[in-house]
Every structure is written in structure tokens, then in C-alpha cells.
Amino acid sequence: MIATYPFSAVVGLDDLKLALVLNAVSPRVGGVLVRGEKGTAKSTIVRALAAQLPPVEAVTGCRFACDPAAPDPACPDGPHEPGEQRLRRPAALVELPVGASEDRLVGALDVERALTEGVKAFQPGLLAAAHRGVLYVDEVNLLHDHLVDLLLDAAALGTCYVERETVSVRHAARFLLVGTMNPEEGELRPQLLDRFGLTVEVRASRDPGERAEVVRRRLAFEAGPEEFAGRWAAEESALAGRIARARDRLPGVRLPDARLRQIATVCAAFEVDGLRADLVTASAAMAHAAWQGRQVVTTDDVRAAARLSLPHRRRRDPFDAPGLDEELLERLLEETSGPDDPDDPDGPNGPNGPDGPGDGGPVGGGPDGLGPGDGGSSGESAGLGSETSREDAGSRPQGVDGQAAGTAEAGPQAVDGPAGSRPAAPAGRPAGAAEPYRVPLLQVPGLGEGAAGRRSRARSAHGRVTGARRPRGRLHGLHLTATILAAAPHQRTRGRTGPGLLLRADDLREVVREGREGNLVLFVVDASGSMAARRRMTAVKTAVLSLLLDAYQRRDKVGLVTFRGTAAEVVLPPTSSVEAGAARLRSLPTGGRTPLAAGLAKAADVLRVERVRDPARRPLLVLVTDGRATAGGDVERAAGLLDGTASVVVDCESGPVRLGLAVRLAARLRARLLPLDALSDLGSAVRDYRKAV
Template sequence: MNVTYPFSAVVGLDDLKLALVLNAVSPRVGGVLVRGEKGTAKSTIVRALAAQLPQVAVVAGCRFACDPDAPDPGCPDGPHEPDAQRTQRSAALVELPVGASEDRLVGSLDLERALVEGVKAFEPGLLAAAHRGVLYVDEVNLLHDHLVDLLLDAAALGTCYVERESVSVRHAARFLLVGTMNPEEGELRPQLLDRFGLTVEVRASRDPDDRAEVVRRRLAFDADPAGFAARWTEDEAALADRIATARALLPGVRLPDARLRQIATVCAGFEVDGLRADLVTANAAIAHAAWQGRDVVTTEDVRAAARLSLPHRRRRDPFDAPGLDESLLEDLLERTSQDDDPPSPPDDDPSGGPSGSPDEPGTPPPGQPSEAGPGEASGPGASAPSSGADSGPQTEQVEPSGQGGGAEQVAAAAEPYRVPVLKVPGLGEGASGRRSRARTPHGRTTGSRLPEGRAASVHLMGTLLAAAPYQRERGRTGPGLLIREGDLREAVREGREGNLVLFVVDASGSMAARKRMTVVKTAVLSLLLDAYQRRDKIGLVTFRGSAAQVALPPTSSVEAGAARLRSLPTGGRTPLAEGLARAADVLRVERLRDPARRPLLVLVTDGRATAGGDVDRAAALLRGVTSVVVDCETGPVRLGLAVRLAGLMGAEAVALDALSDLGALVRDHRSEGRAYRKAV
């Protein structure tokens, strides 16, 4: 028997526990997005919560988990009779894998059965299986955007609509949506972040005692799962009872006009877009009041709700990290607070909240350190770092690094600007994105082909055309076609892919660091923002002194990329060959990791090499990769070294003055003869 790690046994994670419990009390809250580093028990606590949800009554045999007391009138398996047989089962925990298809998520007509067997069969998807349960999406930031859109639309509407391939189905899909993500692996778009009701930032505790307790409990669970779970039975039962009690109390909780105005003032004060934040905060405050056993919402409920519902909505720019200014929150609450808040009733639960955590998020239980256990919430209220680039080209002197060439300088970037669309020529087969043309599982249909194995998506017209010439010899006598398995054709679709844009930047003293590096940093920041929107990867290799380094490994993380770029120092000699060789190494490794993702190389240099190895040999390593060389040589006398280097690489050479319109240059770089091929 598979034993789940007890919810009550998880050390710390106070804010996350509260966010999950509020959603368990009221599905109207809209789900939880858990952001944090790897190994912080994000998945463990989500699976543990599902085991604590009350059992649900369902109509026997209904694939869509209809409630027998209030069956869905539009249920595809209905209509259900008032006296339909019922059964009890645990709330479902459905996990959505990153590689799931659209058909697997929403369901579809089984075209293969329809053509071969003549049966019109609708296969429900994961949204139907998650109805009245928990839908858990691990690494939600790696999920394809179109799947995230479908997922969040269903979560917001409580209904799944399937309109495709002659199928028109609607069924209820109300579930507790929980997504987890590691920000280092890329961010969700702000529009998608906004669709999650609450968000919690988690990180591992730095307290040795807390970490030791986590390891102690985990080792005990691994050694004897059933015995360990048995020791937490009473705490788990108390938690389940409290959730059930709060659910029963929820319809009677009143939201006074004073508290509603307080919520509106807080949301307006943080300048969040739209009104979803107000609705989520109101629902979360009502759920928090029910969890506390109150029948009226107080300022404390509004505070707890705002700390969980606003951090991911205050972002004004993709470079901003989620966070909340606690002092501003307190000021807004104080400004609108009333003296008629009813006093909070004493809490009869000796644990003070779920699993011994405090009733209010972020407050440690008596006698325990302020930092919780592994995966502790760092606090959505933590102040966010300053966002945006510096407004002008400034430099800062730093100590020499021993690479030669005198003191280093750090040039500031200007505000990023909108760039034209970058495109790699040809037709790729990389991961779905929004940039270059590619064959993808989703997009417009351009033809059909014989499938390799089971057809991923049956092409109806192609199948019919393949079967039509053989109807007489197959003995067809009546209407309709006789279809054989060999007639099946799958659709070939064309969409857009994401690419790897690798910048190789000369950061030596010869680059006149203040002027040129400001332009370069601004352009890379702009393209990083564009890549974030188009689901690309961006990498940065720099060379100076006597070596080259990967300043930014290929990533989709906007925050990490912006931070690395802004702190990039300049100065020293010019090891051009080392920079080219390091770029070739990066592309080689990335090709092994993701062979279908096509690269675009952007080399920013004046072509001079004052240190290092053979430039011609290093340039040959990159021949065949779609590349652009930005010539940074200035002055009345020019040696043309960058232009010569571009010829060795088979790249296009452009002037530094055109760097601000670099996207247009790459867009116009359409030579099919330079299409990507293995060259490293």
C-alpha cells in the first residue's frame, strides 16, 4: 500500500500550509502557485494535503465524478436519475505531466476507433478526472503555454469545453489547482501568474536544528512509512475535521463593506492590474475567517489574504521579482482600518493552526525559531529587489581581478527597448515557442503522413484519401468507407519554435567599455525580455583578460539573466580565440541536451586579439551556425578585422551603429545556405 507522508509532519512551510488550507476550505480562492528552489518539499506537502480532504459522494459509474445530490445537467454521461446509485471515494489527486498533450488534458474523440470501428467515443481528459479533487502541476513553468491557458481557463470557469474534430462536449471541472516551479528554470508570463489565486515563495531553512529535524523525520518515514504515519493520525484527523468545519461555516461568513473597501484600497495601493486581485483577496479573506472560526471578516483576515494574493500581481516589469512591501501593506491597512472589528475568538486548536503552524502566515509558533523547516516560505511579503535598468550609461570602478589590463569597470544598461522579431531561417523541429518556423504538435495543419507507431493526431482527410482507392477490392457494398489500420494518416502541423540566442561579447579594455558595453547590455536586456515573451533561451559568453567565461548559461530565467548582465565587468586584454572556443563548447553541450533547439550566435567584437590562441582555427568551429558579427571598430582608420572574422565564420557582419536594431538585422539574415547544421 502506498503511504503518503503526513501533512502534519512537514516541518515549517507555514505560509504554504495556510495557502493550501484556504483553497481546501474554499475552491473560489483560485489555487496556489508554489515558487521555490529544488528540494524544498513542495511536491510532498501538496500530495499530503489531498489525503486530508473530505471524501466525496459520486454517481456510480460516472466518469466525470458528478455529485449525486446536484448532478451536472450537462454531464456527457448523464442525465442522472435523482435516485442514481452513489458511492463514496477519496478526493482525487491528479498529476499533470509536463509532456502531456492537449488531448490528454481536455479529452477528445478517439478518431482511430471512430474510423476503424465506427464508434463515436469521447475519451475524458485529466480535467475530468480532477473534478472535485486536486490537480497538481509540477514544474508548471515548463508546461507549454497553450496547455497552461486551457488549464487556467477551466480552473476559472469551473467548466471544461471541448470543441474539436466533430466533438462538442462540456463538463464540470472544479478542482483545487496547485502548481510548483523553480524560478531558476524560467518564469511564467505575468498574465498566467495572475490566474493563480495565491502564491508562496519557499526556501530551505538555514537553521541546523530545523534541517536536522527534517532529515530525522524523513529517515523515519522511509524506514517505516505505515508506522510513521500512524504516529500522526490524531493530528491528521484534527486537521481534516477543521477543514470540514470551516467548509460548513463558509457560506455564513459575512464580508462587511468596511472590509471590502479595505481590500479595494490595498489592491489599488499596490497598483495591480484588473480586478482579479480584489476578488481573490476577498475570497481568501472569507476563507481565512471560516478557518479561524469567525462568521465575519476582520482586518487580520484581509492582511493574511493580501500577503498571499498580491506578491505575484505587483510585478510592473518582467525583470521584477515577485514580492510585497510589508510596510506599504501595513500603512494601507492602518489607513482604512476601523475600530469596530469584532475581537478574534480564542482558538481551541492546541496546535494553533494546521500542523502546529500559526494561524497567521509568517508568525512562528511560541518557542520556535522564526525560520521554518525545509521549504519554508521566505514570505511573500519580502520586499522585492529594485527593478528596471539604470536610466543612463554609468560606470563603476571595481578591483582588478587578476586577468590583466588594469582596473575593471561595470557599465550600466539603459532601459530595454522593443526589438523586431528574431528568426532563424529554415524549418526546425524544436520546442514550441513563438519565434522561428517549425514542425510542432500544435499549429496550422500543412499536410499528412504515415505515422510511426500510434497516430499522434489523425488527419481525417488524409486517411479518407488513402482508403478511397481500395473500396472496390475491399468489397464495399453499402454507404461509408472501409478503413484499414494502414490507411491512417497523422497530421503534419507547422507552428513556431523557441531558439537559443547565444551572445558572445568582447568585454576587454579595447571595447571602450563605457560606451560600447552600455549599448551591448541594453541590447541583450531587450532581447532577453523578448526571449521571455517568445519562450526562447538566452546565453551569454564573455571574454577578457586571459580567458573566456559563461557569464549566463542558456536559460529562460529573466531575473537571473538581468542580474548577471548588469553586474558584468569590463577591462583587460582580448582573448578572442578563447571566447569563440567557449561559445562552441556551449553550443555543443546544448545540442546534446536539446538537439532540436536551433541556435543563433551573436558575436560582439572589434575583431582584435591581443591574447590567447589561433583565432582562425576557433572561428572554423562555428562555421555553419547561423551567426551575426557586430563590428565594434570605430574611428577614421579601420582594420576590418571583424569583417574578416565574419567571413571565416560564414556570418553576416554589421556595424555597431546598427546594434540598437539588431533584431531587424537578424530578421533580414535569411540566407538559406547558412541554415543550421551540425558544425561543432
């Protein structure tokens, strides 16, 4: 067996180490979401932590890892007697792949045993395997939303409920949940972000010395994993022991009412939704106190917990970056610390004050600030909450142009349309965008089979039942009625003489469902001088930003092509990160002539490549233009390259005299036409769409 890279040998990443340790001490914290750029050892450190968890005792033969000292009375493999044989094994590390099905996650009816043995048996899923261990989800932002909902419900309740295919099962599912993601590949919905207890922003160090040490240790590990792990064995053993002692200490940790009010004040001041933030912060503060060897929660524990539990809960808009105003946090903690008194552990006479005895001081000397030698009263002083693993942001949500959401943009702007008008943006300065608005539903006609989403109709694993069919490969979702109807006519020829149904493999039918899919929404935006000269670019950017927001909510991939001057450019290759699209849109320059044909041709190139990469994902072209073509290329020929592509033309032409060029272009593309002014009027757009269909 290949050795796991030691947790203690990971360089830096202090916030991430602390977040993982707090969850190892107290699973009530609710897991960790690790956000960061690729190649930052996110997976390495998660796998390393699992090796440091105390081993567990389980009932021999129990598929649900029941604790012999307190077996689950509702265990499907139970009931377990107190004297049953037990085994001692390492804590489980279960990895949930992005392409996992619901059956694989929660379990389902064992169809093979049901048909061959005539018994109703339950086949456990990954949630059962992860009980009392670690459940690791890499690229959690790419996991289907319904699976994330199931996963987080089980993590919050500590129980998995399975009600499907005549199976009704409840079993314990308490685990340390860790999800990793690269924000460049798409964001989680704010509702799902809130379900993770803690979050950490991770980025690679910019210090050459630290980067060199990372490479040095990794090369040493790859050259001799066993030898490298042996050199860190003492630190790993001490870390595991400290985690075990903190777990034992946790039930006796006291949360004073003063600290509880402090937590409530901080959460209210940061305007987080709901009360989950208060509960998580309280649990994390108690775990931090136990980790530091204290029996009473202090302000330092509250500070460490708030820095990890609040940043992602302030994110209300998909274009808001998670972050926390640490100056505001410090001010709130200072204002709510209260007067010193003998019972206040933060006071000068308290156990953690300068004159108190304290019990969280150094107990050893770990190599990177996390080993058994960590001391101090806060994650930062212990080397567990500093450096580059956070992204500081202001205390107010930021819009696409870096302003407070909902406020008017600064400086002269151009607004043309329902919102009125302002002076045009100065030359050389990209126009900004106003507050996004709701847009009508744009769909690809027909029935697709792409990735699950919320835009166009598609055959999917979830949705309403529309029929049955023979299985294509492994059976997913037995259609019981259709299976019985397929087998019924053959019972006499198969020699059936008694009760029961004689089934064969070719009798099986699976459910056909119709749901919604996500599409590839490719924006092709005219950024020529005519758009800026007519003071429309702010309205255009606002419209595209609104469509990007809609694509985010409907789980689409997005791409952005612009054309100006003499050529077209792929500003944003197709991606699941609409945040990247908003960032490109913010800095989009304007000016020059209008090479419409080049823009259409470039869009056709992008779609051709994407059909090879992801053939099941159907495209939707959104062309934002006034229809003018003042630079080279044959528009008719370029439009022909897009034949058969579902398209929408957003007509940006305005003024008392209109040439109707975008109208003609929409007819050539067989596209739906939406005037820019009407796009912001949802009721008007929906009425127009209903008339069109």
C-alpha cells in the first residue's frame, strides 16, 4: 500500500489545516468547502487528514459501521446485541465521483437479489460507507444539484433516509464532509454554500522560498513514499493524539452567555441569512477551544470561528466574491467583549488572560505551525489562520463593476433604454453595467439529453415519468408496471404453475423521465464604435449581465465572443464559470468598425469545437447587435455556418429612424428576435414569446 502524504508535511495552508482539524474535533461544525485555484494541494491535504483520525470500532459484518458501544437501534443490519464481535479499523475515506448516480450515493433496492432470490434487499450507498469517516467530494461545484442537496441533508441530519422502489430505510450517516472546487469552473448556488459549515479560500504562496520547499518535499515523497512518511511519523502520531484529546475534551467545553451574544451580534452585523451561521460559529468556537486545550470559549475562539464560517454566507449574488471585512469583525469583537471580571476567561484574571494559568499553551514543536507544538489562543497566533488562504473583501456585496450591489455606478455612463439616459462613457474607458434584471426564459427547441440543468426540455434521470424502455446498459430506475406487462404474456410458455412472476432479463424496463437540461449559451456581442457612439453599451452590458445571471441560475455553460475593428475574438471560451464571463464583460472595450461576419464565423468555430468536446450539450446562440456590418466578410455566408443552431437576436437598434437590419438577420438565422428595450420588461417579453410560439 502506497503511503499517504503526511498532513504535517504540507507547507502553509494554515486556514485550511485549521478548518479541517476543527471538523475532525467536532463533526457538528458541518464540513469544509475548499475553494481555490488548481494545483494547491487541496486533495492531498484532505486525504492526509483521514489518516490522522482516530480508528473506529465497528460491529463485525455490519455494512453501516455501527459502534458496538452504542449501536444504531434502526440499523438495517441490526439489531446488534451488546456482546457481538467487533473489529477495529481506520476511519474510512470515501470519495464521491462527480458522475455518481443517486443510487450510488444513498443506496437502492438490490434489483438482482429481488429478481433472482425474491427478497427485498437494500444495497447501501456511499453515505453508509462514509459513516464515522470522511466523505470527500472533489469538484463539488460540478456535482448535480439534487445530489448536493441529498449529500448536505444527510450531513446536517446525521441520518440518511431512503424512500424509493418499495425500499424504506433509515441509517446513520455521520461523517466529516469536505468539498473542493475551482471557482473558475463554476460556482455553487448561495443556498448550497450556506450548507457547508466552513469555507477556506486557497491560493498558492507567492513566496519563492515557500514554493521551493513545497517542491522539495513533494519530490522527496515521490522518490520514497515510505521513507518520507517515516521521517514525519512522530509529528503525525502527536497530531493524531492531539485530535483525540480534543475530541474527549469537547463535551466539557462551556460556551458562556457573553460569548454566545458576541456570536449573535457578529452574525447579525454581517447580515447573514438565517441562523445557521450562528449555530456553526458556536460549534466551531467550541471545537477551537477544545483544540487549544481550554474548557471555556473565549473571544479568540469566536474570532477564529467567524473567519471561517461567515465569508461564504455573505454571498447573495453569484457575482459577489466570498470575503469578510476583518476590520469590522475586530471592531465588533472589541465592542462586545464586555468588561473584565473574574469569571471572564478573556479578562486579566481569567484562566486565559495574561495573569491566568491558561491550558492551551505549547505542548510540542510542529514543523509548519500545526503540529503538536501549536499554542496560543487563536488560529492566527498559532499559525493556523493567516497568510494567503483568504480573500479579503468589503462588508457590502459588490456588483460586476466592483461597486456595492444595487447602487448607481460611479462616473459618467451611457444608459439607453427603459432606465433613461446619461452621458456616454469617455473614450478609452469601458462602459459599466447597471443592476441586472430578470429575463424571459430562452430555450432550445426539441428534446435533448444533455447534462441536468434548468433551461430546455430533456430526457433526464430526474423529472416526470413519460414512459418506459429497455435498459441501455445497467438498469437505472425500474419501471415496475412496464416490467410486469412485458413479462405477463409469457407466463404460460415459461411454465408458471404457482404464485409469483417468472421474469427474464429482457422483461426489464426502465423509467423514461423528462426534465430540464443545461445548455451552452454562447454570447456574440457587437462591441463596435456604433454601439458606443449611440450610447447603448451600458444597456448592452446590463442585458448580457442579466442573461449571464440567468445562465448561472439554469446551470448552463457560457461563452463570450466579441467583434469590433476588423476581427472577432473569443473573450471567454465556454466554461461553467459565469463569474469569469462577468469579469470579461466588465473590462470589454468598444470602438472601431463592425465586422459582423467575423463574429458569426468565430461563433461557428467555437460551436464546432464544443460539439466534439460535449456532443450532448445543445447550444443556444445569443447575438447582441444592431445588425450593421461595416467591415469585411460576407454576412450571408457567415450566417449559413450557423444553420440549425438555436439562436436569439437581441436588437440594439434605437432612435426614430430604424433600418431593421437586425430583424433581417434574425429571419436569416431563423432566430427569435428580442428588442433590447423589451428584454428588461419581463412581462412584455413573455407575452411576445407566447405570441411567437
